Amino acid sequence: MIYDVIIIGGGVTGCSIARTLSKYNLDICLLEKEAEIAVGTTKANSGVIHAGYASPRDYIKRHLCIGGNKMYTQAAEELNFPFKRIGSFVVALEDNQIKQLEEERKKGTEDGVPGLEVILDKKKIKQMEPNLTDEVVGVLHAPSAGLASPYELTFALAENAVMNGAKFFRNHEVVKIKHQDYVFTVRTFAGEFQGRNLINASGLYAARISRMLGLDYFSIMPRKGEYILFDRNAIQLNKILFPIPTKVSKGILVCPTLHGNTFVGPNAQNITDRENISTTTAGLKEILEGGMKLVPNIPARSSIRNFAGLRAVPDTYDFIIDNTDVYGFINVAGILSPGLTATFAIAEKVVEFLELLGVELKVKEDYNPIRPKPERFKDFTKEELDIKIKEDPAWGRIICRCETIPEKEIINAIHAPVGANTVDGVKFRCRPGMGRCQGGFCRPRVIEILSRELNKKYEEITKSGEDTNILMGKTKDFLLKRERGGARK
């Protein structure tokens, strides 16, 4: 078959485009090289939905960010992903920084960022965020800034896209693209796909995909950001806290998460290896010290995980959203911060381009924008819980102790559209292993459930896809092999 649109890349950008396009009468498919979606740049995003005052005025990302921020209210209602506007502070620690805050406020307000306010009353500031350092002299408060869970948003987008007919193919790494007679033939390790339009949302690999069609007009540089995550109840922040930004990044922030944890990070380090998501001693020290400038009582001892992500930084430093010279090929590349905020606006931009390409965009009669809220043990009242467990006993078998996750949520995560097929996939969808024991107790049981539900052997269950098997064999296997090998004879 020939698809109307093929999307390469299952990050938040690709999934957002898929979901937006699934509204129309189009045959859509999305190709992802990894075993799960949302595992590249999306996974280690801070999750901050920016107010939009930060980027320079001549960048399209400023406008897509301000517009995208506003689209979140409706999207969160439709897609039921965790989202909250808690507001952010840019924290000035020296008097001479106030001028900069004022300027940001003025320009931001002119461009439509709502509610921006410079607060100099230290008492009021501390009231709003008691954990903030005493050194604060003023803050820029952006009430429209918020938090979203980047991977839960991506899962929601993918699910809704599939509900509306889009097809997702994971473990499909694109190796070659041919364009002939207005049809793209996309070859992957697992088969060929044909489509009339091709959207490149492949994040760190966007330049490589673009070059497959002979378009070599930008480059993408991986820029690493490291994070440290702290246990719930270690500290409770009300606001997203930014330092005064530098040229390279918005700086190391101290930020609550929607699940009650706190994180510090990211730093910014340009690297060359697109898969180097390792953390470093120096980096972890840097972010901890950076965070302490804003929140001196960071609970360093309560850290439960450190991790790193890579931003896809284009050489233009702005988003590259282009209808290219290859007819039907749209680049959506270099989606670095505030890409998550802009994601819905970016998808709309792609719709505009497809319209220009003459694609007929007719809204489906049965289009359903609602992705039902995943049922969560924690959201039920005691009475509801009692009924739920009687309906399905899997609600009453708790697998993850730290986050109180029952078997049912894991089963649902596995059988959802584009559902989990790895241990990490389960973890990011419904949180077993995200808590303070980091899977110490629940991992054997998650493997058991995955093995049962996917009809796979224990040894075949992976952490995150090919070559990441968690178990290497049964007990006595190695001994028996040694015997058979004749070493003992």
Added chain:
Amino acid sequence: MKKYEVDVAVIGGGSAGIAAAIVVKKAELDVLILERDKEIGGITLQCIHNGFGLHEFEEELTGPEYVQRFINQAKDLNIPYKLDTMVIEFTPDKTIYAVNNKEGLIEIKAKAIILAMGCREKTRGAINIPGFRPAGILTAGQAQRFVNIEGYLPGRTYVILGSGDIGMIMARRLTWEGCQVKAVVEIQPYVSGLIRNEVQCLEDYGIPLITSYTVTKIHGKERVQGVTVSKVDRNFDRVIGSEKFIECDTLLLSVGLIPENELTREAGAKISVMGGPVVDNNLETTIDGVFACGNVLQVHDLVDLVTAEAKRAGLNAIEYVKEKYGKEIGKKTQIKCTAGENVNYIKPDLINNADLERDIIFTFRVKRPDRRLLIQFKDDKNKIVYKRKKIYVIPSEMIELKLNLREQQIDPDCKSLEVEVIPRPEVLIEED
């Protein structure tokens, strides 16, 4: 919602919970054990090595053999227990909410509660090792479960970080399975588990123990391919230039245990620095009628000591139900116990002045190993209440002392008591 009323509810059906329940049942009170796993017995079930029971039964048993004796006793006494049952909340008025897949949500009103939820292992995040996050990193206890209960091997070649007891025992266990343990790496200058495990699990199998080293980087994107270990100085800062690469496909972590007290904290009980609840000399937490024992209170090195502590908690719960429950308890006056020189923590945290006539069992651990010492209890006026010689101390061995403070003529008005472990004065050495 199904509702129950019992005299004593025990949260956790491991070695501590079962022992406590047996004591309570023998006093003819109603008791109920709530266990989140599919069988009672707890972590001891996966400890298939021997060395259990030397104190309790004066014979050497494996973990499952040891705990089975208690399980059998519990069954003989018809002690009711609920399996696959997760307590989601308990309140200061001792109402417990739990779920299981047979009954749904259940509510249990108890006169007293015994907390026996055990502990969990510290993870990589807790010690912030940099590097990749591939498959092949797990805690020693998790590996123990995979190997001993599930029957699977998590890898072929191992480095074990931390010389905790489970780590050393797993080093031996995996060697028996034909796996290769390249090294046990310990950040401290001394082994952190029991000496007997160092000898029987590492030395006997020629597994190198590398002290004053730690893992400073994890290599491998999909699967662990090796680790970099580095020497550390006295402040645990790594010594630049001392890095060594060790090839392995699995990294086991045995870097410490933390009492599991989320329920306790949420119920509003005070938690001490080491993670266990604050308790008085009756093992009663800061919530009236809620007692704690076993690893949820403090991490023990021997299950026999857990059993002994659990029995005490059981007896105290019985006393509470029979004599104190439902009665107005005035404000308790208490003496605060604090950890002094070379003492990491001490239990109990508080002593009721009303209980000064009783023998009090103190348990504590030192911060670092030392020889030729004096253990001293001082009151708030620096008066020495009690002292005792000790030949050597190590952090892995919990020190237990039974004291009658009245006999030691403690000033009943004193507000605090400090325990310290100090070098013995020269004169005393000759007496040794």
